[in-house]
Amino acid sequence: MFDLAMPCPVLGLLPGDVVLTGDRPTGPLHxxxxxxxxxxxxxxxxACPHTILVADLQALTDHAHDVARVRDAVDGILIDYAxxxxxxxxxxxxxxxxxxxxxxxxxxxxxLVSLERILRNPTVKAxxxxxxxxxxxxxxxxxxxxQAADILAFRATAVxxxxxxxxxxxxxxxxxxQLALRGxxxxxxxxxxxxxxxxxxxxxxxxxxxSKTLGNAIALGATDAEIASAVRRMVSDPARTSRxxxxxxxxPIAFAYLRAFDPDRQGLADLEAEYRRGGVGDxxxxxxxxxxxxxxxGPVRERRVExxxxxPELRDALRDGTASARGTARETLDGIRSCFGLxxxxx
Amino acid sequence: MFDLAMPCPVLGLLPGDVVLTGDRPTGPLHxxxxxxxxxxxxxxxxACPHTILVADLQALTDHAHDVARVRDAVDGILIDYAxxxxxxxxxxxxxxxxxxxxxxxxxxxxxLVSLERILRNPTVKAxxxxxxxxxxxxxxxxxxxxQAADILAFRATAVxxxxxxxxxxxxxxxxxxQLALRGxxxxxxxxxxxxxxxxxxxxxxxxxxxSKTLGNAIALGATDAEIASAVRRMVSDPARTSRxxxxxxxxPIAFAYLRAFDPDRQGLADLEAEYRRGGVGDxxxxxxxxxxxxxxxGPVRERRVExxxxxPELRDALRDGTASARGTARETLDGIRSCFGLxxxxx
Numbered sequence: 243m244f245d246l247a248m249p250c251p252v253l254g255l256l257p258g259d260v261v262l263t264g265d266r267p268t269g270p271l272h273x274x275x276x277x278x279x280x281x282x283x284x285x286x287x288x289a290c291p292h293t294i295l296v297a298d299l300q301a302l303t304d305h306a307h308d309v310a311r312v313r314d315a316v317d318g319i320l321i322d323y324a325x326x327x328x329x330x331x332x333x334x335x336x337x338x339x340x341x342x343x344x345x346x347x348x349x350x351x352x353x354l355v356s357l358e359r360i361l362r363n364p365t366v367k368a369x370x371x372x373x374x375x376x377x378x379x380x381x382x383x384x385x386x387x388x389q390a391a392d393i394l395a396f397r398a399t400a401v402x403x404x405x406x407x408x409x410x411x412x413x414x415x416x417x418x419x420q421l422a423l424r425g426x427x428x429x430x431x432x433x434x435x436x437x438x439x440x441x442x443x444x445x446x447x448x449x450x451x452x453s454k455t456l457g458n459a460i461a462l463g464a465t466d467a468e469i470a471s472a473v474r475r476m477v478s479d480p481a482r483t484s485r486x487x488x489x490x491x492x493x494p495i496a497f498a499y500l501r502a503f504d505p506d507r508q509g510l511a512d513l514e515a516e517y518r519r520g521g522v523g524d525x526x527x528x529x530x531x532x533x534x535x536x537x538x539x540g541p542v543r544e545r546r547v548e549x550x551x552x553x554p555e556l557r558d559a560l561r562d563g564t565a566s567a568r569g570t571a572r573e574t575l576d577g578i579r580s581c582f583g584l585x586x587x588x589x
Numbered sequence: 590m591f592d593l594a595m596p597c598p599v600l601g602l603l604p605g606d607v608v609l610t611g612d613r614p615t616g617p618l619h620x621x622x623x624x625x626x627x628x629x630x631x632x633x634x635x636a637c638p639h640t641i642l643v644a645d646l647q648a649l650t651d652h653a654h655d656v657a658r659v660r661d662a663v664d665g666i667l668i669d670y671a672x673x674x675x676x677x678x679x680x681x682x683x684x685x686x687x688x689x690x691x692x693x694x695x696x697x698x699x700x701l702v703s704l705e706r707i708l709r710n711p712t713v714k715a716x717x718x719x720x721x722x723x724x725x726x727x728x729x730x731x732x733x734x735x736q737a738a739d740i741l742a743f744r745a746t747a748v749x750x751x752x753x754x755x756x757x758x759x760x761x762x763x764x765x766x767q768l769a770l771r772g773x774x775x776x777x778x779x780x781x782x783x784x785x786x787x788x789x790x791x792x793x794x795x796x797x798x799x800s801k802t803l804g805n806a807i808a809l810g811a812t813d814a815e816i817a818s819a820v821r822r823m824v825s826d827p828a829r830t831s832r833x834x835x836x837x838x839x840x841p842i843a844f845a846y847l848r849a850f851d852p853d854r855q856g857l858a859d860l861e862a863e864y865r866r867g868g869v870g871d872x873x874x875x876x877x878x879x880x881x882x883x884x885x886x887g888p889v890r891e892r893r894v895e896x897x898x899x900x901p902e903l904r905d906a907l908r909d910g911t912a913s914a915r916g917t918a919r920e921t922l923d924g925i926r927s928c929f930g931l932x933x934x935x936x
Binding site: 298299302303306309310312313339342343345346348349350352353354355356357358360378379380381382383384387388424579581582583584 | 645646649650653656657659660686689690692693695696697699700701702703704705707725726727728729730731734735926928929930931
């Protein structure tokens with residue numbers, strides 16, 4: 243079994259949990275995804291069932307102008323998954339757009355929640371404010387309801403997210419409650435957060451959110467040269483002028499990467515203490531970060547090559563996982579249809 | 590062939606047109622439906638293909654609190670259709686909730702239009718203002734996009750609506766244009782309005798919009814006693830105090846019913862002229878209206894009884910029509926999926 247050479251983020255999973263996670267296929271996955279969710283899935287996949295959604299419909303809500311990007315990213319994501327150690331025989335890989343039941347469930351769920359409540363969602367609000375009204379297509383605006391449909395469709399009990407995503411899961415839980423009041427029981431999902439001390443949301447090299455679009459992320463397939471260049475660009479504390487200055491290890495981005503990925507926790511703690519006292523240059527921190535990232539990404543990069551050769555097999559796993567997940571989604575849809583007075587679907 | 594004893598509203602249909610119309614199953618159909626759309630369908634059904642949608646999903650957008658009402662209204666609508674002379678062997682009867690492709694198309698179309706544009710729709714705006722924010726569930730708010738999905742799914746070219754519904758069809762046409770820009774061709778639908786002189790929107794007995802909820806409409810299955818009582822309640826011009834007063838025939842509701850349904854156009858024109866000059870009492874107008882409505886509804890009521898006996902056959906027609914329409918919807922969905930970079934559906 244392939245083990246990631248990084249501290250394992252412990253998730254608050256309970257016996258019997260069904261986990262739903264996933265990614266929007268908008269480009270290659272990067273270290274932000276690894277720290278924020280992939281590593282936890284790899285650690286958790288043997289503890290309880292994981293449904294992993296390749297959320298291409300959700301990706302289209304803000305990539306309707308560039309559908310080729312979404313289409314072309316799907317294979318890369320399958321390769322990324324296999325390369326970090328997700329076992330396609332163990333987890334359920336699901337292509338969102340091949341589960342039509344999700345759209346039907348989403349349309350029905352929209353009748354159980356006010357538009358105001360959907361639009362109050364802080365993520366939607368923030369992203370709409372950032373992108374401006376031109377990007378405010380209706381699909382993007384209502385995506386929290388569509389995400390609730392994903393969660394309920396697959397009867398997930400635990401949805402690993404960042405703290406800022408908690409209202410998304412609250413909406414899904416609210417809708418599960420509404421369905422229960424009408425006689426259609428689906429599990430009420432709860433958000434599961436990264437354990438204290440785990441990396442959670444990893445910043446990009448420039449300190450902003452790590453994003454392929456911003457070009458500030460390190461892809462899982464990055465070469466050593468790309469890693470070196472990215473680490474070089476990592477911002478430090480601009481107020482610190484000499485290595486003798488006492489420093490705040492919360493400031494340099496390189497420390498964030500070390501906290502996420504350095505398997506030598508004692509060595510890292512010592513370095514942080516020394517940095518606080520003064521005597522450690524930001525170049526030293528970056529040198530360590532470069533080595534840690536290189537040691538982590540190197541084997542993943544090699545396994546990406548190997549996984550690329552197995553792509554037909556990975557596509558089969560996606561197809562089979564989707565077919566199996568559709569069975570669950572169909573049952574959920576039947577229950578929801580029945581609480582709306584609609585007949586059970588024959589096919 | 591059964592002919593309605595009423596003036597036939599002429600529609601601006603063109604050779605090759607494919608018509609989409611339909612009704613929300615929220616209760617029995619009434620004379621407002623007959624004047625506004627049913628009569629035109631009956632007249633047009635032999636001229637070009639009609640898809641007639643029993644729009645139960647749309648009904649649920651504002652009847653999520655009373656799903657039994659929607660479920661139970663479907664049979665009644667089939668009976669009403671047959672009773673007014675729609676030929677179930679000729680028109681395509683479709684149950685909206687049994688065409689899952691519509692939900693998928695709707696979710697994809699939401700990515701091609703801003704939420705603002707959907708919410709600017711005057712009907713949605715007016716109904717939200719009337720019903721208040723509590724009724725503003727997201728399903729209702731976005732129903733113009735969902736209605737566009739109906740229209741495009743079935744490749745309709747002509748959609749008969751009232752003048753106030755024109756923006757709905759404009760949205761569907763806009764979305765057809767957006768799809769064409771992306772390489773998925775669907776016909777650009779146009780609104781078709783009641784011909785000048787046709788009844789168009791028939792008011793309720795109290796002068797407000799005819800509505801089952803307001804109890805101001807005359808059902809297609811109304812008894813003679815119910816008709817008499819409804820006509821008695823029809824409001825007249827309160828400013829007019831004596832039959833000798835010159836009157837405005839646009840004011841009494843009874844005249845609106847005569848204009849919609851009186852097959853004796855010359856007799857009606859004479860009465861209107863006399864009313865203008867003075868010398869006709871509102872009671873006289875109501876007496877004529879009661880007779881005209883009774884003559885119209887009587888045969889329909891009898892045919893409702895007969896159609897009720899044929900209900901299993903009507904349900905079969907709905908099932909077959911739905912299956913056939915799904916074929917068209919599936920082809921449309923395939924085309925739309927492909928312009929979003931999604932693969933053609935195998936099944």
